Each structure stands twice: as structure tokens, then as C-alpha cells.
Amino acid sequence: MSDSSRDTAQGAGWGAAERGTYRRLMPARTEKLSWLDPRILWAARNGVLASWFGDPTGRTRSRWVARRAAAGAPADKLIRRDVPDRFSFMVIGDTGEGGDSQYAVVPGFLKVARDTEFAVIASDVVYPVGSADDYGRKFFRPYQDYPAPIYAIPGNHDWYEDLGAFMRVFCAEPRPLPQEPRPGPLTRAWWRSLLWHRARPADEQRLAEARRLRSAPEQQAVQPGPYWAIDAGPVRIVGIDTGLLGTIDAEQGAWLREMSLGPRPKILLTGSPLYVDGEHHPCPIDGGGTVDGIVRDPEHHYVAAIGGDIHNYQRYPVEVDGRTVQYVVAGGGGAFMHATHTIPRVSVGGVTERDFRCYPLRGDSLAFYSRLYGRRLRLPRLFGLTAAEATAVIAERLGIEPGRTPEPGVRITRRTRLVASLLGAGRRPERTARFRLPVRKIYTQLFSPSSTTHSPPFFKCFLRLDVGPGAVRLRCFAATGNRRQELDPPVEDEVVIPLPGPPN
Numbered sequence: 001m002s003d004s005s006r007d008t009a010q011g012a013g014w015g016a017a018e019r020g021t022y023r024r025l026m027p028a029r030t031e032k033l034s035w036l037d038p039r040i041l042w043a044a045r046n047g048v049l050a051s052w053f054g055d056p057t058g059r060t061r062s063r064w065v066a067r068r069a070a071a072g073a074p075a076d077k078l079i080r081r082d083v084p085d086r087f088s089f090m091v092i093g094d095t096g097e098g099g100d101s102q103y104a105v106v107p108g109f110l111k112v113a114r115d116t117e118f119a120v121i122a123s124d125v126v127y128p129v130g131s132a133d134d135y136g137r138k139f140f141r142p143y144q145d146y147p148a149p150i151y152a153i154p155g156n157h158d159w160y161e162d163l164g165a166f167m168r169v170f171c172a173e174p175r176p177l178p179q180e181p182r183p184g185p186l187t188r189a190w191w192r193s194l195l196w197h198r199a200r201p202a203d204e205q206r207l208a209e210a211r212r213l214r215s216a217p218e219q220q221a222v223q224p225g226p227y228w229a230i231d232a233g234p235v236r237i238v239g240i241d242t243g244l245l246g247t248i249d250a251e252q253g254a255w256l257r258e259m260s261l262g263p264r265p266k267i268l269l270t271g272s273p274l275y276v277d278g279e280h281h282p283c284p285i286d287g288g289g290t291v292d293g294i295v296r297d298p299e300h301h302y303v304a305a306i307g308g309d310i311h312n313y314q315r316y317p318v319e320v321d322g323r324t325v326q327y328v329v330a331g332g333g334g335a336f337m338h339a340t341h342t343i344p345r346v347s348v349g350g351v352t353e354r355d356f357r358c359y360p361l362r363g364d365s366l367a368f369y370s371r372l373y374g375r376r377l378r379l380p381r382l383f384g385l386t387a388a389e390a391t392a393v394i395a396e397r398l399g400i401e402p403g404r405t406p407e408p409g410v411r412i413t414r415r416t417r418l419v420a421s422l423l424g425a426g427r428r429p430e431r432t433a434r435f436r437l438p439v440r441k442i443y444t445q446l447f448s449p450s451s452t453t454h455s456p457p458f459f460k461c462f463l464r465l466d467v468g469p470g471a472v473r474l475r476c477f478a479a480t481g482n483r484r485q486e487l488d489p490p491v492e493d494e495v496v497i498p499l500p501g502p503p504n
Contacts, residue, residue, distance in 0.1 A: 159243055
């Protein structure tokens with residue numbers, strides 16, 4: 001097995017390396033998506049409008065669910081997969097920008113996934129707004145050689161066109177929902193309706209041609225709706241739709257409570273992670289309660305909760321009533337990289353730095369961003385940090401063990417500390433700074449989306465879960481875009497999750 005980023009800098013993708021073969025999979029012409037383009041920001045405005053004028057997602061979702069029920073979808077939204085007691089499936093989150101960083105994941109993904117029963121895309125299948133015309137390049141083409149079904153749960157970007165394309169592709173809904181009557185003038189709902197981004201008519205021939213790329217019978221699957229459950233072998237996999245703002249409606253909440261009953265071990269897949277960036281986000285349910293309250297209930301037997309939305313990998317093993325629930329962030333499947341070096345020293349839910357895992361390592365994240373902004377600002381000698389320098393300064397600022405063995409002779413200089421501070425490297429909670437830019441929020445909202453690059457290392461990842469009668473083995477594999485990691489994807493994290501036995 002090849003070195004991981006925890007072993008060597010070369011294992012992380014740094015240094016001279018041969019680019020992978022992924023570009024052979026890409027279309028001849030690839031539009032480069034820029035999150036600094038005002039046209040993209042304007043098209044993706046619905047999340048902001050929902051936060052200002054009220055979120056219509058719950059009502060729209062209920063209409064989709066009602067239509068699926070009328071078409072004969074099972075009321076319990078349960079998919080029953082006839083698999084052995086030992087089987088494997090893939091999870092990959094936040095995939096579809098359609099550029100180098102998405103396609104760089106594909107060769108390693110196909111190699112690791114070749115004997116799996118199915119795959120799940122956890123959040124944001126297609127960027128920027130979930131348009132039907134983008135599914136060819138950003139879904140059907142990259143995964144055309146994956147031989148098994150692909151299920152999905154939508155992310156906020158899939159909702160920017162009211163989930164119409166997602167429902168067509170994954171739920172076989174042939175037409176969009178009819179528009180509701182416009183609300184009374186000058187109300188909040190009226191302003192939202194006036195400014196709301198709506199889908200353009202899809203190019204039907206283009207979509208039909210794209211579908212042929214994944215047209216083999218063994219690749220087909222129709223979901224009962226945007227949220228669903230899969231019974232496979234000894235486990236139940238529960239996928240929820242957290243809409244535009246990271247919440248679920250009362251109708252879905254009632255379904256989730258019902259599907260969580262019983263002794264069968266369960267794994268939650270969600271568009272919004274419950275633990276992320278050193279914080280707890282329990283995910284409210286309209287009408288009361290939270291998703292994490294359901295996960296934590298010992299009567300429901302959840303062993304893991306895996307969420308997308310944030311474009312990296314994180315894992316928090318949280319002790320809950322005498323058992324461990326693995327809370328995982330798995331949104332590194334292709335879109336721009338959210339920084340990990342801005343995560344402060346972890347102390348949340350009883351989880352400390354000793355137990356926390358992330359990919360990319362914080363030092364690699366800082367080195368990535370330092371070089372990026374060195375190029376953007378044309379100040380590479382000031383901003384550019386080597387991976388060794390970034391690893392060392394992160395360890396100093398956070399008071400933690402380095403992510404990998406430090407290289408000999410690395411000095412932490414005033415310049416190194418300045419760059420780390422300017423780029424928002426996490427700081428120990430007990431330290432205070434006289435001056436510090438508010439970069440954590442800005443990184444999430446602006447800097448990270450502008451971090452798209454078109455050359456390795458990309459620091460992308462995907463999960464493989466191997467399920468057996470007594471345990472689930474979860475592994476996070478890296479995809480850097482280099483040939484070395486393409487041929488032999490390194491394992492960046494691994495955990496064996498015990499499954500509870502039958503009740504006495």
C-alpha cells in the first residue's frame with residue numbers, strides 16, 4: 001500500500017510527481033467554474049433568499065414526496081437490497097464541479113469500488129445550481145464505468161433549482177413541479193418569489209444522451225424520494241435531505257423517527273454534518289427535536305452519522321451512553337477544498353485532538369492555501385510555505401503533535417508565523433491574539449470557494465464501507481491527482497465500528 005499523507009510529504013502529493021491519467025476521462029472542452037464570477041453567485045442566490053425571507057424547502061419537498069407516492073413509491077421510502085451478510089458500498093460527497101478536481105477522484109474511486117454493491121453521493125451532486133444540463137459532464141460521464149447503482153441525497157446546491165433535475169435523474173420524475181400562486185404583494189414570501197432563481201427548460205436531447213452513459217441494467221436504481229432508507233445485509237442506511245439551510249421538515253422528521261426504530265444497526269447519511277470544524281450542529285427538525293437527538297437515542301442503534309457539505313474529511317468518535325458513534329464529514333469528493341487548517345484544537349463532545357482525524361492534514365491545508373494566495377497576490381516568496389514549514393507552525397500554534405514526522409532542520413520564522421496568522425491557522429483556545437483577521441467565516445464564504453485549482457495535489461477523498469455481521473470497516477481514501485495515488489489510493493483514515501448484537 002502506498003504512503004499516506006501521515007507518512008510522507010510525497011504521500012500527500014507534494015514534490016515532483018507524474019500527473020494522473022484522469023484527464024483522459026474529461027470532455028475535450030471543460031468550462032472552469034469560478035465562484036468569484038458574479039453570474040454564478042447570482043444564480044446561486046436561493047440560499048440567501050431563504051435565510052432572509054423564509055425557507056420554502058419543506059413545502060416543496062412535501063409536494064415532491066406526494067407526487068412520488070402518487071406514482072407508486074413505497075410509503076416507507078425503504079429500498080430493500082438483496083445482498084450477502086458481508087458486502088461493501090461507497091460514499092462520496094460534494095462531487096460535481098466537472099473540472100480536474102472531480103475527475104481526479106474517478107480512477108482511484110473505480111479501483112477501490114470495483115466489487116461494491118452500490119454507491120451513495122452524500123450532498124451536492126451537481127454545482128453550481130443543480131441544473132439538468134450539467135448532469136452529463138458532472139455525473140453521468142465521470143461515473144459511467146461504475147458498474148453498480150448510485151443513490152444520492154441532495155445538498156443545498158441541488159436545491160437551487162427546486163430539486164427538479166435531481167428528482168428527474170434519481171427518482172424518475174419526468175416533469176418539474178407546477179409553480180404555486182404568487183403570494184400577496186410586499187410580504188416576505190412575495191419578495192422571495194419575485195427574486196427566486198428558477199430552472200430554465202432542460203435540453204432533453206442532451207439529457208437523453210447523457211443517460212446512455214449509465215444505461216446498463218445493473219447500474220439502474222430509482223429512489224422513492226429525496227430522502228430514503230436502504231436495508232442491506234445487517235444494516236439500515238438512512239439518507240436524509242437537509243435542504244437549503246441544513247434543517248428538515250416535520251414530515252421528514254416523523255419519517256426519520258419511524259425508520260430509526262428497531263434493533264437493526266443504522267448509519268445516517270446527511271447533507272449537513274452533525275459534527276464539523278470542532279463544533280456540534282445537531283440539525284433542527286421543524287416542530288421540535290433534532291436529528292442528532294434521534295441518532296443519540298440508544299433505542300435507535302445508530303453507529304455512524306456521515307455528512308457532506310464541507311469539502312474535506314473529518315471524524316469525531318463521540319461517546320454516547322456507553323457506546324461510540326462515529327461522526328464523519330465526507331464532502332471531499334470533487335468540489336473546491338474547504339480548509340482544515342482553520343479548525344481550532346478540537347475539544348467537543350468529549351472528543352479531543354488525540355481522537356480527531358482530518359484530511360487534508362492541517363499542515364497540508366495551510367501549505368496549499370499559502371501557495372494559492374502567493375500566486376494570486378503575486379507574492380510567492382512571502383506567502384509560500386513548504387509542507388514541512390506549514391506542518392511545524394500548525395503544531396506550534398495549536399500545541400498538538402505534528403500530523404507527520406517533522407523534517408529535520410525546519411525553522412519556524414517570523415514570516416512563517418505571519419503567514420499562518422494571516423491565513424487563519426487555528427489557535428489554541430487559551431491563547432488570545434491582539435490582532436487577527438476574521439478569516440474563519442470569510443474562508444467558508446469566499447476564500448475556500450475561490451480555491452479551485454487545476455493542478456495536483458487536490459486533496460480529494462472518498463469512503464469505502466465494508467459491512468459484516470459484527471462490524472463495519474470505514475476507510476477514507478485519498479485522491480491527489482498524481483499518478484502514484486491514482487494507481488494505489490492511500491488510506492488516510494480507518495476505523496472498525498462494532499455493530500450491536502441482537503437484543504437478549
